Amino acid sequence: MMVFGPVPSRRLGRSLGINNIPAKHCSYSCIYCQLGTTNKTYIKRKSFYSPEDIFADVQEIIKKSRKKGINIDFITFVPSGEPTFDINLGKSIDLLKLLGYKIAIISNSSLIWIDDVRNDIKKADWVSLKIDTVDEKIWRKINQPNKMLRFSSIISGLNNYSKNRNFVTESMIVNKVNSNENHIHELAEFIAKLNPETAYISIPVRPPANENAKKPDEKTILKIFEIFSEYVPKVELLINFEDDNFIPINDIENEILKITSVHPLKEEHLESFLEKGNTDWKIVERMIKSKILKAITYEGNNYYLRSLNSLK
Ligand code: SF4
Incomplete structure (x- = not known):
């Protein structure tokens, strides 16, 4: 287990990250994954690290951050795999909440058909759910799921979770895989029905697992943004790095870059x-x-x- 940060996050300000599962323990082997190919995919939840150990590690880092005057906006479950595989996730969230910080989870949504997973993630203050496609064939191509997973179950799990709940969605768009205009209309329409706070559109900005997973060009990104905006009230792009080190010449340039990245x-x-x-x-x-x-x-x-x- 690893607690890292706090690091700047594109959506969460300063985030203290929790890696609550072993490396690359995932149900998917997304072609765009920045962690490389998943050698073995899973679908069963398991116990990995004790919630008490996670709590102690987080508490320790918070103490150190406070001493250095570093602010923390969120404690985020963002492991190098899928955080909902951790069967103790709900318990860990309950414990961490005692520290008085907001809790975030970034999930690939693949286990959302499991009642306990939905119950666990709803304890968090901020949940990001991955939805790259509403087409099963594209899902198999882009997310390369474990063979036991059922696409229809994930879709009904998402529908079920979205009722009366706050969450955001994230759709990674890979050129010529899920970027087709008709597909984007279908995807945006589905996401609109889920009614997320914000629908984020991302593109592969780091080296992907499969070198053919390319980012679309700016014109396609703009088109996708406009199509999404026809359906979903709040749409944002995630096309820059968290650790973006580009130094603009002056503040107004910086502001323009910040806005036009979103x-x-x-x-x-x-x-x-x-x-x-x-x-x-x-x-x-x-x-x-x-x-x-x-x-x-x-x-x-x-x-x-x-x-x-x-x-x-
Ligand atoms: S869900 Fe996330 S960790 Fe798993 S393969 Fe896809 S991008 Fe990588």
Whole structure:
């Protein structure tokens, strides 16, 4: 078991991570996994580390962080595999809550058909559920699930969990695997019915398990964002690194990059943003020239999106 951080998280501020299962203990072998191929997939929950040990480790790190004046926003179950395999997850959450911090879980949703899994994760304050596809054939291709898993059970588990509950979804989009426009419509429609707080769209930004798992280009990302936005009230992109070390020339550039990593900006919105910052369009031209921002035309409108080149 490993407690790490606190580290900056794209969605959770400063997050203290808990690796509550052994490395790569997962039900999937996603083609885009940044941890490499899963040699053996599982579907049975097990006991790995005692909740008391996890609690003691977390408590220790919190003490050290406090001494250094480092703030913690969330304690997050984000192991190098699937956190719901831990049969003691609910118990660990109950214990950790005594420390007074918010608890987050990032899950691949593959075990959500199990009643106890749903009961465990609903104890957390923030839950992210992976939904890359609503098409079984694509699911087999992109997530390469354990043979015993049933896609229909996962879909009904998601429907079941979503009732009266707060959660977010994350969909990893791989070029030419699940990026097709018709499929994106179906996926967005399904996610909209689940009614998440936010639907996050991510792309492979680190070396994937399968070298053919490529990120879509900016134009496709923009299209996907726009299609999702037709169905889901709050959509955000996750296309930058957590540990992004790009140093912008000034604050306004930094702000533009931060916004366009999450939302493509329409030209008129970018213009008024610049106006408010008492600056002009030259800054955008410079950013485009240095290939950190990209201009894209979609359905007659000009948009600006953080360039994927700036992530290399
Ligand atoms: S679910 Fe997560 S850990 Fe498991 S293979 Fe997919 S990306 Fe990797």
